[in-house]
Amino acid sequence: MLDKIIDGKSISSGIKSEIKSETEILKSGKGIVPGLAFILAGENPASVVYVRNKGKACEELGFYSVTERLPENASEESIIGLIKDFNQNSRIHGILVQLPLPGHINEQKIIETIDYTKDVDGFHPVNAGRMMTGEKCFIPCTPYGIVELLKRSNVKTEGKNVVVIGRSNIVGKPVANLLMRKEFNSTVTVCHSKTVNIKQHISGADIVIAAIGKAGFVKRDFIKEGSVIIDVGINRTENPGSKSGYKLTGDVDFEDCYEKCRLITPVPGGVGPMTIAMLMKNTLDSAKGVIYG
Numbered sequence: 001m002l003d004k005i006i007d008g009k010s011i012s013s014g015i016k017s018e019i020k021s022e023t024e025i026l027k028s029g030k031g032i033v034p035g036l037a038f039i040l041a042g043e044n045p046a047s048v049v050y051v052r053n054k055g056k057a058c059e060e061l062g063f064y065s066v067t068e069r070l071p072e073n074a075s076e077e078s079i080i081g082l083i084k085d086f087n088q089n090s091r092i093h094g095i096l097v098q099l100p101l102p103g104h105i106n107e108q109k110i111i112e113t114i115d116y117t118k119d120v121d122g123f124h125p126v127n128a129g130r131m132m133t134g135e136k137c138f139i140p141c142t143p144y145g146i147v148e149l150l151k152r153s154n155v156k157t158e159g160k161n162v163v164v165i166g167r168s169n170i171v172g173k174p175v176a177n178l179l180m181r182k183e184f185n186s187t188v189t190v191c192h193s194k195t196v197n198i199k200q201h202i203s204g205a206d207i208v209i210a211a212i213g214k215a216g217f218v219k220r221d222f223i224k225e226g227s228v229i230i231d232v233g234i235n236r237t238e239n240p241g242s243k244s245g246y247k248l249t250g251d252v253d254f255e256d257c258y259e260k261c262r263l264i265t266p267v268p269g270g271v272g273p274m275t276i277a278m279l280m281k282n283t284l285d286s287a288k289g290v291i292y293g
């Protein structure tokens with residue numbers, strides 16, 4: 001039952017090997033070591049795991065990395081102070097503030113404090129705007145990972161109907177924008193919680209990208225025979241038999257859709273590892289100066 005799976009783990013490993021080789025060349029040729037700074041405020045368990053995994057990827061690829069951990073009640077000023085220091089630090093080429101931040105912090109203000117030339121998450125308005133107009137910029141890591149998965153799995157996008165479910169600034173909107181580019185030439189429909197007759201939209205899609213945060217939302221009867229399904233969702237569902245008491249599932253009912261689709265990403269092991277690989281790619285590109293010279 002594995003022939004239809006788009007293996008994000010293996011594709012991301014390939015990308016990381018390419019990054020590792022390029023990092024070695026950059027180090028030996030120019031003495032530059034890509035550097036990534038993480039800021040984590042609070043104890044959100046998923047955020048703690050994400051930052052740990054991103055730190056591990058830095059180690060694996062030979063990057064310099066530093067993590068600043070702050071308590072849940074950290075002040076906005078303390079986070080802004082750290083960002084300003086990293087903005088000035090020449091060893092740091094990328095700054096990542098792990099979201100979500102505690103409720104009393106203004107996330108947008110934090111994002112806008114990051115020097116856009118080090119905004120490897122691609123959330124700063126300068127990068128978001130440049131992406132919209134197709135200029136060089138940091139592309140948000142999850143959408144970047146999704147288009148790389150499609151490319152490296154030889155999924156044709158030109159002329160295809162793509163339905164993106166979800167319109168967040170970090171996944172839905174940017175992935176829809178990317179796939180509209182001339183490079184991909186898809187016809188994109190974006191659905192959200194107020195979309196009427198969502199099933200009808202999804203049933204016309206050659207490619208479905210689900211990014212809503214609702215476990216098992218997309219069922220067999222929603223999708224078209226032979227479609228390609230990209231599942232971005234990461235949901236914790238109860239799993240009493242396991243050590244942690246939960247398991248991770250996507251926004252797509254994998255077992256239900258498997259027979260009917262042509263290709264599908266699993267959760268975990270699909271989009272997730274690609275997000276980390278593209279963060280590393282953005283940081284390497286920042287260190288090389290190929291985005292903002």
Ligand SMILES: NC(=O)c1ccc[n+]([C@@H]2O[C@H](COP(=O)([O-])OP(=O)(O)OC[C@H]3O[C@@H](n4cnc5c(N)ncnc54)[C@H](OP(=O)(O)O)[C@@H]3O)[C@@H](O)[C@H]2O)c1
Nearest residue numbers: 142166167168171192193211212213232233234271272275
């Ligand atoms: N794999 C990765 O690396 C990765 C990265 C980022 C996020 N994720 C996961 O992807 C999922 C989405 O993340 P996000 O940050 O984009 O979420 P988000 O900011 O919460 O946005 C969710 C979107 O889904 C829409 N939505 C919610 N319920 C819906 C429904 N019943 N029908 C149609 N649309 C619905 C919402 O519509 P409205 O706008 O109308 O509210 C919203 O646009 C989450 O599970 C998250 O954990 C994974």
